[in-house]
Amino acid sequence: MGFITISLVALTSCNPHDSESINANVSGVVQKGPFISGSSVTAFTLTNHLVQTGKSYNTQIADNSGVFDLGTVNLSSDYVCLRADGFYFNEISGKQSASQITLYALSDVSDKDNINVNILTHLEKPRIEFLMGKHKSFREAKKQAQADVLAVFGIVKSNVTVSEEMNICKSGDDNAILLAVSSIVQGFRTESELTELLSNIGNDLKTDGTLDNPALNAALVNHAFYIDTTAVKENLKEICSQTGEPADIPSFGKYIKGFLAGKTPDANTMMANYPENGSYGKNILYLSATNFQSGMSNPYSFAAGIPSNVSLKVVITSLSADTIFYPATDSTGATNVIVPHVWYYFNGTEQNWAITTFNQVKSEQIFTALGSGVNCDLKVFFEQGKFQIDYFEMNANIPTRRKIINVN
Helix, strand or coil, rough: CCCCCCCCCCCCCCCEEECEEEEEEEEEECCCCCCCCCCCCEEEEEEECCCEEEEEEEEEEECCCCEEEEEEEEEEECCEEEEEEECCCCCCCCCEECCEEEEEHHHEHCCCCEEEEEEHHHHHHHHHHHHHHHHHHHHHHHHHHHHHHHCCCCCCCCCCCHHCCCCCCCHHHHHHHHHHHHHHHCCCCCHHHHHHHHHHHHHHHHCCCCCCCCHHHHHHHHCCCCCCHHHHHHHHHHHHHHCCCHHHHHHHHHHHHHHHCCCCCCHHHHHHHHCCCCCEECCCCCCCCCEEECCCCEEECCEEEEEEEEEEEEEEEEEEEEEEEECCCCCCEEEEEECCCCCCCCCCCCCCCEECEEEEECEEEEEEEEECCEEEEEEEEEEEEEEEEEECCCCCCCCCCEEEEEEE
């Protein structure tokens, strides 16, 4: 069975398709990961200039495979827009999404029976609209838009399958491209964050076909850096098998590696959220805050917001110490003892932090977030001194960010 992913797009064009009424069978699969049962798919008929006629057809996805079938629809031209709304299987987390998203696709039905709706068809939309407004044919605009989107992810390849024929549940190099792009944009984002990112990328690409906003590039890299490609394939196997055919998830890791080649995560783009203030006052973890006051009369928050599927460990190390001289006694000789300057937390204020005992040898203490999708906080105060704070996001072996604070 072939699959088609379709999304709703409102376009203007000078395409010379002057077809009369056309009957077409429209079916396919909607994938971010696969959209689940109850998700809706709407086909909007278009004129030969890609203007909506006002007639539409609607169906629902009946299971968790993302497959839909609108049956025979009567079209006014060779072009159709589809819109998919619903919950989906998140291939990164291996769980159902917490809220719905919308994906779009635009396709020419004259040379295909099935149309899939996916991340690539969605990202192509604004660019196709712009190019057709510049009198490109639909075929030219479609090909150029796909190439421009793929270039954002470091993919340059000739003779790529049209996006609405790709399927992340099937083997093949072009399907691997779709899965790589889909995983990168999903990353460890919430549905609202994903929707915002897709909109921003589409609008940035629209007029010149390049992603010019460095913050968007950094956001893609930061999440792609932590994707576990083996876990993604395992997450998809069961749900993709619900199509009735054995799942053959494509090997997409090389496209993730290609995208990341020569790149490192941007320290200014955070996986976790460190608010300026927490429940107990100014937040010690707020990245730009480096000067604090000592003593119990100056308590602070130790706060972080942990998105779904994000992990965080924070290590505080004392960089200040006093040397205390102990004179000789009858049983021992004189000794010098190094006593680090430290910090304290108030028992009972721990919110979603697992806290180790203070390591006297390393002069450090470790704070680990208890799960993801939670807010962490703690009431703390510091002695005078200098302290190093290391942030380890996504189980990183080296700090993803670091700062030194001064406590007076």
